[in-house]
Amino acid sequence: MPVKRADKTPMPVRQAATRAHDFVEVNRGYTLAHARFEAERCLRCQDPVCVSGCPVGIPIPDFIHAVEVGDMPAAARILRSANPLPAICGRVCPQESQCEAVCSLANRFSPVAIGHLERYVADWERTQPMLAQPNITHAEKIAVIGAGPSGLVCAGQLAQRGYAVTVYEALHAPGGVLRYGIPEFRLPKDVLDWEIGVLQAMGVEIVCNVIIGKTLTLDDLTERLGFAAVFIGTGAGLPQFLDIPGENLNGVYSANEFLTRVNLMRAHDFPESDTPVRVGRRVAVIGAGNTAMDTVRTSLRMGAEEAMIVYRRSEAEMSARVEEYDHAIEEGVTFHWLADPLEILDDGSGWAAGLRCRRMRLGEADASGRARPIPIPASEFTIPVDNVILAIGTTPNPLLTRTTSGLATNATGCLLADEQTGLTSKTLVFAGGDAVTGAATVILAAGAGKRAAGAIDDALAARRPAKPGRGGYAQSHSER
Numbered sequence: 215m216p217v218k219r220a221d222k223t224p225m226p227v228r229q230a231a232t233r234a235h236d237f238v239e240v241n242r243g244y245t246l247a248h249a250r251f252e253a254e255r256c257l258r259c260q261d262p263v264c265v266s267g268c269p270v271g272i273p274i275p276d277f278i279h280a281v282e283v284g285d286m287p288a289a290a291r292i293l294r295s296a297n298p299l300p301a302i303c304g305r306v307c308p309q310e311s312q313c314e315a316v317c318s319l320a321n322r323f324s325p326v327a328i329g330h331l332e333r334y335v336a337d338w339e340r341t342q343p344m345l346a347q348p349n350i351t352h353a354e355k356i357a358v359i360g361a362g363p364s365g366l367v368c369a370g371q372l373a374q375r376g377y378a379v380t381v382y383e384a385l386h387a388p389g390g391v392l393r394y395g396i397p398e399f400r401l402p403k404d405v406l407d408w409e410i411g412v413l414q415a416m417g418v419e420i421v422c423n424v425i426i427g428k429t430l431t432l433d434d435l436t437e438r439l440g441f442a443a444v445f446i447g448t449g450a451g452l453p454q455f456l457d458i459p460g461e462n463l464n465g466v467y468s469a470n471e472f473l474t475r476v477n478l479m480r481a482h483d484f485p486e487s488d489t490p491v492r493v494g495r496r497v498a499v500i501g502a503g504n505t506a507m508d509t510v511r512t513s514l515r516m517g518a519e520e521a522m523i524v525y526r527r528s529e530a531e532m533s534a535r536v537e538e539y540d541h542a543i544e545e546g547v548t549f550h551w552l553a554d555p556l557e558i559l560d561d562g563s564g565w566a567a568g569l570r571c572r573r574m575r576l577g578e579a580d581a582s583g584r585a586r587p588i589p590i591p592a593s594e595f596t597i598p599v600d601n602v603i604l605a606i607g608t609t610p611n612p613l614l615t616r617t618t619s620g621l622a623t624n625a626t627g628c629l630l631a632d633e634q635t636g637l638t639s640k641t642l643v644f645a646g647g648d649a650v651t652g653a654a655t656v657i658l659a660a661g662a663g664k665r666a667a668g669a670i671d672d673a674l675a676a677r678r679p680a681k682p683g684r685g686g687y688a689q690s691h692s693e694r
């Protein structure tokens with residue numbers, strides 16, 4: 215085995231003191247020299263376990279080899295053949311728990327920076343003319359509900375297979391969480407717009423401001439508008455609350471509302487934009503996942519002097535990406551670990567003024583596999599705050615299932631769908647992404663959209679009459 219450099223080529227980043235006050239992207243991206251230098255570290259293993267660690271099965275060693283030899287068109291082609299959203303996944307995927315976690319180098323050194331290389335290639339591709347074009351070869355048209363990563367990937371894969379696809383999106387802009395949840399400083403919206411533009415260039419039609427279950431029903435799509443199959447990618451956008459006193463006070467937000475106001479409605483440009491958001495001096499964000507980390511860092515950028523995470527477990531149980539956590543620390547975010555919120559205190563005029571908490575210790579693992587937090591008696595304390603933002607999880611919005619007969623869900627409101635095909639309890643209605651799994655990741659949603667597109671194609675192909683002289687039994691018989 216050739217000797218490889220032990221450490222990843224670091225991602226160039228902007229200075230914490232500057233970036234913590236604006237929305238410009240934190241990571242600056244590799245240069246060509248960085249990318250080729252890092253690509254040389256790949257061992258090109260005989261059994262590339264990194265590929266099985268990737269939910270969309272990117273041929274990782276192949277695209278990295280193309281980078282190493284400087285063949286960027288080939289690298290871009292290989293990447294896009296497996297992942298229709300590479301510029302996004304290169305920025306937001308939790309590579310440390312997926313492809314990079316199983317990289318053979320990781321046994322002794324730091325793994326190859328697969329995510330940084332993916333981003334480099336996808337950003338190179340964005341500097342080139344867009345090559346995509348429509349190629350509709352099938353008579354059947356397909357409807358996709360929701361323009362998040364699962365719906366967009368499903369639509370793109372179906373367009374590639376020759377179908378006319380219409381995506382219906384409830385909001386006024388496509389992208390799902392990529393648009394309204396993940397902030398500009400992690401995922402610039404021109405990157406998202408470019409990736410969506412590729413899909414539109416392939417013929418995918420995106421119709422915004424249509425709520426399926428209100429503007430139209432799911433059955434309207436198949437019975438009135440003539441869609442042969444439907445993919446549901448409606449996500450899990452309904453925020454959960456703690457159900458503690460004071461949650462209705464002014465200054466208390468769900469992370470979804472707070473981030474949507476800033477990212478989608480551009481509250482940071484208020485009064486040039488229509489939507490304000492009121493951020494005080496001290497902001498407490500409850501939770502420690504990606505949503506919490508995005509929220510706390512956004513509150514700094516919105517002017518908070520003190521932005522803190524309050525979490526009832528410890529740092530070890532935190533689910534946020536390591537990079538986001540490191541960046542939050544560098545930007546001055548503080549952390550109250552093992553602190554369980556009990557009440558949001560009123561300043562006497564209906565505004566939040568404090569967060570009363572109790573201290574916790576960790577016990578045995580619970581059903582989630584993480585150490586269970588246990589209250590420490592007589593350990594209450596109060597943190598003075600002006601805002602409390604809840605980032606403790608989301609569930610699927612029940613609107614669609616309440617207005618569609620025969621669409622089965624589990625106890626938490628997630629759609630029941632076959633793991634491989636995404637087929638729901640309704641004929642030719644498929645689903646994937648957070649609507650099925652509950653809140654998860656972009657790449658898992660993308661993988662589900664990709665698998666469902668294949669299954670929709672198979673299901674529709676099976677219903678077509680065999681062409682005379684081709685296909686069907688006679689041909690397969692003669693091919694044996």
Ligand code: FAD
Pocket residue numbers: 306307308359360361362363364365382383384385388389390391392395396424425426427447448449450451473504505506508535611613614646647648649653654655656657659
């Ligand atoms: P969504 O992205 O939620 O998209 C669903 C879309 O459907 C939305 O646009 C919604 O408006 C639309 N819709 C809903 N109901 C209807 C309806 N009835 N009719 C029409 N349209 C409808 N994952 C990562 O991998 N890395 C990260 O760094 C990361 N950071 C995150 C940060 C935040 C703040 C959040 C909230 C999530 C983050 N995630 C991250 C998780 C990831 O974004 C989601 O798992 C992913 O977006 C799910 O994709 P989806 O297509 O299933 O749903």
